[in-house]
Amino acid sequence: MEILGSVEVFLEMGLIFSILAMGYYVSYTILDFPDLTVEGTYLTGAVVFGLFVANGLNPWLGLICAFVSGCIFGAVTGLLHVKLGIRPLLCGILVSTGLITVNLVGVTAGLAGDFKAETTSIISFGRDTATLQDAFLGDLIPIRLKSLGNIPLRMLVIFLVVAVVCKILLDLYLKTKNGLLLRATGNNQQFVKMLGVDPGRSKIIGLAIGNGFAAVSGALYTHTADGVNQSMGIGMVVIGLASLIIGTSLFGKVKFMAPTTKVMLGAIIYQACLVVVQKLGIPSAYNKLIMAVIFTLVLVLGFKAKRKNGGVKNAKA
Amino acid sequence: MLKLNNIYTSFAKGTVDEMKLFEDFNLTVNKGDFISIVGSNGSGKTTLLNLICGTLTPDSGSIVLKDKDITALPEYKRSRYIGRVFQDPKAGTCSELTVLENFALADNKNKCYALGRAINKKRIDYYKSLLAECNMGLEDRINTPIGSLSGGQRQAIALVLAGMTKVDLLILDEHTAALDPKAAETIMELTHRLVSEKGLTAVMVTHNLRFATDYGNRIIMMHGGRAILDKAGAEKDALQVTDLLGIFNEISIECGN
Ligand SMILES: Nc1ncnc2c1ncn2[C@@H]1O[C@H](COP(=O)(O)OP(=O)(O)OP(=O)(O)O)[C@@H](O)[C@H]1O
Ligand SMILES: [Mg+2]
Numbered sequence: 001m002e003i004l005g006s007v008e009v010f011l012e013m014g015l016i017f018s019i020l021a022m023g024y025y026v027s028y029t030i031l032d033f034p035d036l037t038v039e040g041t042y043l044t045g046a047v048v049f050g051l052f053v054a055n056g057l058n059p060w061l062g063l064i065c066a067f068v069s070g071c072i073f074g075a076v077t078g079l080l081h082v083k084l085g086i087r088p089l090l091c092g093i094l095v096s097t098g099l100i101t102v103n104l105v106g107v108t109a110g111l112a113g114d115f116k117a118e119t120t121s122i123i124s125f126g127r128d129t130a131t132l133q134d135a136f137l138g139d140l141i142p143i144r145l146k147s148l149g150n151i152p153l154r155m156l157v158i159f160l161v162v163a164v165v166c167k168i169l170l171d172l173y174l175k176t177k178n179g180l181l182l183r184a185t186g187n188n189q190q191f192v193k194m195l196g197v198d199p200g201r202s203k204i205i206g207l208a209i210g211n212g213f214a215a216v217s218g219a220l221y222t223h224t225a226d227g228v229n230q231s232m233g234i235g236m237v238v239i240g241l242a243s244l245i246i247g248t249s250l251f252g253k254v255k256f257m258a259p260t261t262k263v264m265l266g267a268i269i270y271q272a273c274l275v276v277v278q279k280l281g282i283p284s285a286y287n288k289l290i291m292a293v294i295f296t297l298v299l300v301l302g303f304k305a306k307r308k309n310g311g312v313k314n315a316k317a
Numbered sequence: 318m319l320k321l322n323n324i325y326t327s328f329a330k331g332t333v334d335e336m337k338l339f340e341d342f343n344l345t346v347n348k349g350d351f352i353s354i355v356g357s358n359g360s361g362k363t364t365l366l367n368l369i370c371g372t373l374t375p376d377s378g379s380i381v382l383k384d385k386d387i388t389a390l391p392e393y394k395r396s397r398y399i400g401r402v403f404q405d406p407k408a409g410t411c412s413e414l415t416v417l418e419n420f421a422l423a424d425n426k427n428k429c430y431a432l433g434r435a436i437n438k439k440r441i442d443y444y445k446s447l448l449a450e451c452n453m454g455l456e457d458r459i460n461t462p463i464g465s466l467s468g469g470q471r472q473a474i475a476l477v478l479a480g481m482t483k484v485d486l487l488i489l490d491e492h493t494a495a496l497d498p499k500a501a502e503t504i505m506e507l508t509h510r511l512v513s514e515k516g517l518t519a520v521m522v523t524h525n526l527r528f529a530t531d532y533g534n535r536i537i538m539m540h541g542g543r544a545i546l547d548k549a550g551a552e553k554d555a556l557q558v559t560d561l562l563g564i565f566n567e568i569s570i571e572c573g574n
Contacts, residue, residue, distance in 0.1 A: 173432075177425055180414070180435040184422055187411040193393040194401060194409075194479070195426045 008151050010275040014268030015159035016220045019166050020236060021243035021267045022260055023213025026170070027074075028244060029259070031186040031206040036092025036237055037077040038214040040099030041070040043233035045215025047103045050123035050228040051110035059132045063162070063219050070215025071208040073099060078204030096233070107228075124227035131223055132158050159220055166213060167260045173209075182206050214240070235288055242295040243267035249301060270294070318518055319346040319369065319486060324378035326364060326542075338364055338542040339375070346486075346520065350549075351512055353529035354522045355561065356539030357568065362522045365539070366490050369520070371395040383485060397427055400479035402472070404491040409475025412464030416455065416474065419463055420444040423478040447477050451507060469500030473507060480511045487512065489521040493528065501525070505532065526558045540568055 020038065027035040045066035052062025073095055080091040107122050125131060133154050173179045185192050185202035192199040214236065222228055247266020251257055277290050324342040329335050338361050346352060354362050367373040368380065371392035379388045387395055402409050410419050421436045424444075441459065448455040451473045455466075463471060472492060480487060489508065493501035505528050512519045523529050529536055536553050538546035538561070546564060548556060 175435055176432045177422075177430040177435045178432055180418055180422055181430045183414060183418075184411045187413045188408070190403075190408050191411050191422075194396045195422060195430075196393060196396040197430060198391070198393050 004151055006275050006279065008156060010271040011268065012156055012159055012224060013274075014271040015156070015163045015264075016217055016224070017239050017243055017271065018163050018264040018267035019213050019220070020217035020240045021247070021263045022166060022170055023210040023217070024240035024244045025259060025263045026182070026206050026213070027210035028241065029186075029248070030183055031203055031210075033081075033088050033186075033203065033207065034092070035074075035077065035207060035210055036089060037074060037095045037099075037207070037211055038236050038240060039092075039233040040096030040103070041073050041211040041233075042214045042218035042221075042236045043103050043228070043230075044073060044099055044106075045070050045218035046222050046228045046232055047106050047110075047123070048215070049219030050125075050222055051106065053125060053129055053131055053222075054111060054123055056130065059130065059134075063132065063216060066215045066219040067212045070218075071212040073102075074207040074209070074211025074214075075204050077211070078200075078207040081207075082200035082203055122228050122230055123222075125222070132162075132220075133223065155223055158223075162216065162220060163264065166216065167258075167264060170209075170213075170260055171258055178202075178205070235291065238291055238295055239267075239270070242291070242298055243270045245295075246270050246298050249298065318348040318350070318383060320344070320379075320381040321368065322379045322381065324368065324380075325376045326368065326373065327376060330376075339368075340542065342378070342542065342544075344537075344544065346518060348518055349516060350535055351517075351519045351533035352521065352535045352537060353533045354520065354537045354539060355524070355526060355529050357565070360539040361542045362539050363490055366401075366488050366520065366522060369486075370399055370401055370488055398485045399488055400482075400484040400486070401488040402475050402479050402490070402492040404494050406468040406471040406475065406495055409479065410463045410471050413462060415460050415462050416448075416466075417441065417444065417459045419474065419478060420447075420459075420481075423481050426482040447481070448474075450510075451477065452503070467500075469496045469504065472496060472500075472504055476504060476507055476511065480515060480517065483515075485518060487517045487519040489519065489523075491522050491524060494524060501528075508532075526561045530556055530558055530561065538564060 020042065023038065024035070027033045048066040048069045049059070049062040052065065053059050077091045077095045080086045080094060081088055086094070104122070111123065174183065181192065181195075181197060182202050182205065184195075185199045185206070189199040192202065217236075218232060221232060225232070243266045244263050245266070246269055247262040247264070248259065250269070251262040251265060254262070273294055274287070274291065277294075278284070278287075282290065321342060321344040324339045325337075326339040326342075327335060327337040342365075344365075354365070356362055364373065368375055371387070371390060371394075374388065379386055381387065382395075382398055387398075411422070414422070417436060421440075424437075424440060445456040445459065448459070451470075453470055453473055455470060455474065458466070463474065466474070472495070476492065492508070493504050496504060508519075508521070509532055511517065519533070521528075521533065530553075534553060535549035536546070536556060537544050545568075
């Protein structure tokens with residue numbers, strides 16, 4: 001039964017981070033833009049969502065607004081890069097640093113009174129706070145699955161639904177003209193210019209999507225943390241990239257699987273690895289180090305696989 | 318049709334390496350011209366094309382296309398009127414996208430890239446017919462990623478894509494240079510057909526003197542940022558490869574080699 005509990009934990013985490021990883025798929029894989037903004041926008045999404053919930057507003061509307069806020073700050077990163085010619089890494093650092101203030105000010109403005117900057121928890125959901133759990137299919141899905149050892153179910157279903165909706169929307173978008181143009185932008189900017197389009201615009205759109213997804217991810221995470229925590233965004237770049245690269249290198253050869261599916265599976269597998277490591281009894285202080293080590297391993301394996309593929313490709317050409 | 322007026326271009330301005338390439342350069346391209354540009358390495362051919370396409374802006378002077386001053390227009394906006402094929406076969410197509418996806422993108426040129434479906438199934442037969450004209454068997458490989466095609470095949474597709482939507486001017490920068498003699502011949506033949514069928518105005522840079530004499534109605538030889546030879550019509554037809562070689566030799570003697 002304990003195993004089932006762990007499975008539930010990594011499935012929940014995996015689904016939350018699969019959205020972040022799909023965002024990374026857009027900015028990193030498609031646009032080839034190493035985007036650090038997500039460390040800030042992840043928290044922004046959580047804050048926006050948290051404010052909606054804490055003020056008793058509709059949590060679904062909160063989720064949509066979280067997405068929009070992520071998009072806006074992603075676009076800011078894009079603008080800095082495209083209009084001012086600042087390097088990708090620096091743009092991300094600038095915007096995510098600025099967002100620390102924006103997030104705190106946002107909380108102060110949105111939560112009358114009870115916010116204390118010195119604690120790490122900036123919004124906490126009380127028992128009676130209506131999150132997505134209560135607002136969605138409340139009566140249809142039991143909160144816990146009694147027959148299977150008391151496994152919480154409703155949250156899992158909600159995360160699954162949100163992640164799948166994000167995946168379907170992204171898949172559909174990538175099949176549109178604008179989506180195809182985005183792929184072309186990451187591949188060959190000169191080609192995009194010859195189509196009479198400014199590749200900068202495409203980049204801004206791609207970064208907006210990537211950070212919108214990060215924000216949704218952060219908003220969902222508030223459910224497992226019962227609130228918003230100042231340190232929530234830290235390490236998101238590693239989680240996003242690791243999930244993305246695990247997914248694409250493990251399933252790289254599988255032809256008839258959408259890249260977004262691979263990325264989702266990658267996120268779940270990564271979280272499963274982390275849970276396994278934790279079960280081995282390693283103190284939680286080592287978490288981030290272990291995350292980094294697993295990621296490094298994946299990178300090395302991923303590069304090997306890539307080189308092999310590259311060799312085949314070159315031989316053909 | 319296209320006019321370059323009093324163009325000045327220099328590189329590394331304000332440093333000891335300052336290099337003035339164009340000084341008071343003028344060029345008029347008439348509608349329907351097919352100009353071959355030849356000239357030694359570093360004579361400014363690519364720079365000239367970059368000025369026309371907007372990859373570079375001149376230090377001073379103006380560029381006028383169809384009575385419209387386009388000197389300040391960014392490259393991507395000029396593409397509306399100009400199609401371009403590069404020396405590098407990788408530059409004219411997207412290697413990670415399939416042949417079909419490349420066609421779908423190019424087919425939508427000058428229209429809005431919004432949220433409509435990217436690939437219009439009804440157009441596939443049209444794309445295939447365009448590919449069939451290349452005689453490279455490409456019509457059966459419409460779902461292949463471009464990256465796994467050969468350089469010659471990619472260049473053929475780049476050429477078809479550049480000419481697919483209506484453009485006023487076709488710019489070709491040594492577009493056969495990376496290809497084997499047979500493929501170069503095929504691409505040159507395709508270029509000729511495209512230009513004459515669509516009545517395009519074309520400017521082609523080439524190091525292949527035979528292509529320069531055989532194709533087109535006008536020839537320009539560049540040297541040190543100047544057009545030292547500009548012949549059109551019957552005068553151009555009379556010009557032989559050996560004549561051009563002779564001029565090349567004279568130049569290099571002048572330069573002291
Ligand atoms: N971006 C640049 N910075 C500095 N110098 C440049 C730059 N681009 C071109 N040049 C110089 O301008 C001159 C002309 O270059 P260009 O590329 O136009 O020659 P080209 O005629 O196309 O030669 P090739 O036949 O080798 O392609 C060369 O001397 C080159 O060094
Ligand atoms: Mg050149």
